[in-house]
Amino acid sequence: MRKIIDAWKRRVPAPLPVFCYAVCLVGWLLASCFGLGRDLILEATGKLEPFTLGFPVEDQPATDTQFTLVDIVNNGQSTWRTLSDDPQMHWQNPDGRAVRTLRMEAAFSKSPREMCLYYTTRPGEDFSQEKRVFAAQQDDGSYLYTLPAGNITALRLDPCSARDLDMTVTGIFLNEPAGVLSYFAPGWYGAFQMILWPAVAASALKLAGRFWQKIRHKQ
Amino acid sequence: MQFFDVILSLAALFGLGAFLTLRCRLPGALAPLAGLSLVSLWFTLAGMAGLLRPAGWLALALGFGLGIWAFWPRRGQKLSARQALGQIFTPGAALFWGLTLAFLVYFAIRQPLFSDFDEFSFWGTAAKLTKVNDTLYTECEVGWAWQATQNPGLITLSYFLQFLGSFAPWKVYLAYDALLFACFGAVLGATGWKKYENAVALGLICWCVPWFFTTYCRTIYLSGVYMTSYGDIPAGVVLGGAVAFWLCLRQAEKAPFWTLLPVLALTGNIKSNTFVLSLVAAGLVAADCFFFPKGPFKKGLLRRVGGCAACFAAPLALYLGWSRYIAGLVAANAGAGGMGETSENVVTVAISGIRILLGLPVGDYYTQRLDRLEQAGRDMTTAFWSMETGNLTAIGCGAIVVAFIWLTFLAAFVVAGEKRLRLRTGLAALLSTGGFVAYNFMLVLSYAFIFKEFQCEALEDYNRYIYTYYIAWFLIALAFLSLALQKSRLPLLGGAGALALALVMMLRVNQLVLPQFSVLGFSDASFADQRISQARADAVAEAVEPDSRIFLVSQGEDGKTWFEYSYDFLPLIVDYSGDLTRGGGGGTFGLPELRPEENENYNGWLYYHPYTAQEWADTVRSSGCSYIFIDELDEIFIESYADLFSDGLQAARSGSTLLYRVTESGPFTPVEMEVPQ
Numbered sequence: 001m002r003k004i005i006d007a008w009k010r011r012v013p014a015p016l017p018v019f020c021y022a023v024c025l026v027g028w029l030l031a032s033c034f035g036l037g038r039d040l041i042l043e044a045t046g047k048l049e050p051f052t053l054g055f056p057v058e059d060q061p062a063t064d065t066q067f068t069l070v071d072i073v074n075n076g077q078s079t080w081r082t083l084s085d086d087p088q089m090h091w092q093n094p095d096g097r098a099v100r101t102l103r104m105e106a107a108f109s110k111s112p113r114e115m116c117l118y119y120t121t122r123p124g125e126d127f128s129q130e131k132r133v134f135a136a137q138q139d140d141g142s143y144l145y146t147l148p149a150g151n152i153t154a155l156r157l158d159p160c161s162a163r164d165l166d167m168t169v170t171g172i173f174l175n176e177p178a179g180v181l182s183y184f185a186p187g188w189y190g191a192f193q194m195i196l197w198p199a200v201a202a203s204a205l206k207l208a209g210r211f212w213q214k215i216r217h218k219q
Numbered sequence: 220m221q222f223f224d225v226i227l228s229l230a231a232l233f234g235l236g237a238f239l240t241l242r243c244r245l246p247g248a249l250a251p252l253a254g255l256s257l258v259s260l261w262f263t264l265a266g267m268a269g270l271l272r273p274a275g276w277l278a279l280a281l282g283f284g285l286g287i288w289a290f291w292p293r294r295g296q297k298l299s300a301r302q303a304l305g306q307i308f309t310p311g312a313a314l315f316w317g318l319t320l321a322f323l324v325y326f327a328i329r330q331p332l333f334s335d336f337d338e339f340s341f342w343g344t345a346a347k348l349t350k351v352n353d354t355l356y357t358e359c360e361v362g363w364a365w366q367a368t369q370n371p372g373l374i375t376l377s378y379f380l381q382f383l384g385s386f387a388p389w390k391v392y393l394a395y396d397a398l399l400f401a402c403f404g405a406v407l408g409a410t411g412w413k414k415y416e417n418a419v420a421l422g423l424i425c426w427c428v429p430w431f432f433t434t435y436c437r438t439i440y441l442s443g444v445y446m447t448s449y450g451d452i453p454a455g456v457v458l459g460g461a462v463a464f465w466l467c468l469r470q471a472e473k474a475p476f477w478t479l480l481p482v483l484a485l486t487g488n489i490k491s492n493t494f495v496l497s498l499v500a501a502g503l504v505a506a507d508c509f510f511f512p513k514g515p516f517k518k519g520l521l522r523r524v525g526g527c528a529a530c531f532a533a534p535l536a537l538y539l540g541w542s543r544y545i546a547g548l549v550a551a552n553a554g555a556g557g558m559g560e561t562s563e564n565v566v567t568v569a570i571s572g573i574r575i576l577l578g579l580p581v582g583d584y585y586t587q588r589l590d591r592l593e594q595a596g597r598d599m600t601t602a603f604w605s606m607e608t609g610n611l612t613a614i615g616c617g618a619i620v621v622a623f624i625w626l627t628f629l630a631a632f633v634v635a636g637e638k639r640l641r642l643r644t645g646l647a648a649l650l651s652t653g654g655f656v657a658y659n660f661m662l663v664l665s666y667a668f669i670f671k672e673f674q675c676e677a678l679e680d681y682n683r684y685i686y687t688y689y690i691a692w693f694l695i696a697l698a699f700l701s702l703a704l705q706k707s708r709l710p711l712l713g714g715a716g717a718l719a720l721a722l723v724m725m726l727r728v729n730q731l732v733l734p735q736f737s738v739l740g741f742s743d744a745s746f747a748d749q750r751i752s753q754a755r756a757d758a759v760a761e762a763v764e765p766d767s768r769i770f771l772v773s774q775g776e777d778g779k780t781w782f783e784y785s786y787d788f789l790p791l792i793v794d795y796s797g798d799l800t801r802g803g804g805g806g807t808f809g810l811p812e813l814r815p816e817e818n819e820n821y822n823g824w825l826y827y828h829p830y831t832a833q834e835w836a837d838t839v840r841s842s843g844c845s846y847i848f849i850d851e852l853d854e855i856f857i858e859s860y861a862d863l864f865s866d867g868l869q870a871a872r873s874g875s876t877l878l879y880r881v882t883e884s885g886p887f888t889p890v891e892m893e894v895p896q
Contacts, residue, residue: 116742116744135744200718203718204416208715
C-alpha cells in the first residue's frame, strides 16, 4: 500500500487534490446512478407512476387528484382568472406516492411573472422559502419543475404572480419519464459545490497529514 | 448569446497581464488588478477627452501587441513556455481567471438583468449610455435634468469588456465581478502552489466577504451580491485590494512600483465619496513603505518620500481632474436650463467639519444644519453599538465587526514569522482604525451637509455606506494574514485557522442566503418584471421613428418606472416628462383638484403632478416629444385629460396601443402597434 501511495505521489503533480476531485467525481457518479436505480425500481414496483392533477369541478366533491384553489376562479372553458398577485394551487399527497417532476402546459393572457412550486416533506409542515423550486421553460412552451428526491407530502403551485390574469391550463403532468442524463446533471449550484469542496477537503487533509507527521516526529 | 466581444477584451487583458508579469516582473497574482486599473484609468482619461472609441481600439491593439511581445522569445532567454505560464498562473491569478471565465459562461447563459432602483437611476443607465453612444455618460443626451457626477472607474471597465459587441447588463456585472476577483487574487498575493491549502482558505474567505459584510438576515429576495452594478461593494474590495497589491508588490524583487499608482487612482475613482478611501489606502501604503524599508532606514530615504508622495498624488490628480471636468459640465448644464450644483463639495464639507470640531466659526449653511449633524452622529453611534438597529452584517452590529477585524489582525500578528512583519501588521491595524474614524467623520458630515434632510433623519442607506469600509478593512487584515502565512512561525496553526475561518464564514453565508436567492441558483423569473418593461420599450421603439423623444405617462408610479424606462428605451430618449417645479419624472398626472390629500395618501400626493388639461398639453408639446407612451392609466388621468386624445384614450384602455402621436395642434392620436402581452 505504501509503495502504491509513494508511486502515486511521484507521478501526480498534486496527488491530494487530484485524489479528492477523483473521489468527488466517483461519488457524484455513484449518487446519480443510485438515484436512477432507485427510480427504476420504484417505477417497476408501481410506486413512481405518471399521473395528472386537475382543477376542482363546481358542485362536485373534490378528489385526490385535484388542486384546491386560492385566489383563482373559473372563468369559462378551461380558463382560470387570478384574483390577487399571489394565486395558489394546493395539493395534499394522500397516499405518499413518489413525486419527482411537475410539468404544466398553460397559456397566459399576460406575462405570468414569477412562478414557483413549494413542497413539504413532513405532514403538517408549513410551506416555506427553503422548500421551493422554480420552473424551467421547455422548448414546447410548457413549464417543468423538478423536485428533490425524497418524500413529498404536499405541493403548492404558484402558477403566476399577477392579478386579473387569465390562464388556460391544458394539463398538469407529474412524474413524466425523465431522460437518463437528467440524473447526472448537477445543476449550477451543484457544479459550484463540486469545484469547491474537493479543494477544501484536500486542504484539510494536507493540514491533517502535517499534524499527524508532527505528532509522529515528536513521539 | 453574444460573448465573443468579451472574450476578445479578456484576451487583450491577458496580453497586458502577461507583459506586466514577464517583461516588467510584476507578480502574476497582481497582473489582473494592475491591468484592470490601467484599463479603467485609460478609458477615464479618454472619456474626459471625448476619445472613448479610438481609445478602445488602441487599448485592444496594445493588449494584443504587448501580449505577443511578452511571449516573443528573447535572445539568451532561458525561460521556457511552461516556466512563463508558471509565472503568470500563480494561485491568485488562477483564482481570477478561473472565476472570471466561469462567470462569463454562466452569465452569458443565464443573462441576469438590472433590477434595483439605483441601477436604473444611475449605474446601469450610465453604463448603457456610455456603450450605446461611445461617449462618457456625462456628455450623453438623456432625460435627466441634472448632471451625472459619479466617478467613471467602474463604468469604463464595463465599456472595455463589451467594446466590440452590443450592450448587455450581464457584461456589466461580469466586468465588476472580474474587478472583485482581481482584488481577491491580490489578497492571495505571493501564496504559491505548494501552499495551496492557504490559497484555498483565503480564496474561500474572499468569496464569502461580499455576502458576509452585507447580509444581515435570512434573505427572501434575490441577493445582489456578484450581480449588482452598485459601486459600494467594489469600492470596499478595491481599497482592500490596493493595500494587498502593495504588500505583495514589495515582496517581489525589482517589481515595478508604478503599477501601484493606477490601482490607487482606481480606488478613488469608483464613486464620488471614494476619494477619502483612496487616501486611506495611500496612507497605509505610504506608512508601510516609509517606516519599514527593506534596508537601513536612512538608505533611499528620498526615494521613499517620493514614492509616498506619488501614492497620494495619483488619486489626488485624478480627483482634481475629474472635479474640474465635472465643474465645466455642471456649469454648462445649468446654463442650458438644467440643475446646476446640487450639493456641497466634499472637500468644502470636510474643511467645515474640521472647523466645527475645532470650535471655529463656519458659514450660515453649516450653522443652520448643526442639529442635523448632532442627530446623524447620535444615530450612527446607536447603529454601531445596537444589535437591534445596527445589525448590518452576518455577525451583527458594527462593534462586533470591528472586533472581528481586529481579531484577524491579531491572528496575522501572532502567526507572522518575522518581528518586522508583526510591527507592520500592528501599524496597519492602528492606521486602518484611524481610517475608520475618519470615514465615519466624513459620513456624518455627508448626512448633515450633503444629503437631503429626510435621508439624514432616516440615516438612509447607512449600511451601504459603512459596509464599504468593513469589507475593505477586513480584506486589509486578511492580506496581512496571507502575508504572515507565507513565512509563518506557526504554519500549521495558521493554515488550520484560516481554513476554519473560511468554513465558518461559508456556513454563516449559507445560513443566510439560500442558493435560489443567490447568484449561483437564481430563477429566471427573478427578472420577469424587467423583461416585461423591456419588451414594451422594444415594441414602442419598433413603432416610432429613430431619434424620437418619448413622453412617459405611468400613473401611480414612484419614480422607479421613469428611471427604468429611461434605461430600457436607450438610445431613444425618455423625456423628463414634466417640469422641475412640479416634480416631473413621468409620475402621476392629473387635475389639481383631483390630487389626493397628503395625510390620506402620502405617496399618492407626493408623486402627483397637478396640471390643468391645457397646461399638460402645453408641457407635452413644449417637451419636444413626438410620442406619448402610456404605461399605466387610471381614472384620474382619464377624467383629467381624455378630451386631449382623439379617441378619448379608448385604444390605450382597451390595450390595443401604448402610444399616442403628439400633434402640433388638435388632439393626440393613437398609433397602431403590436402590444406585448
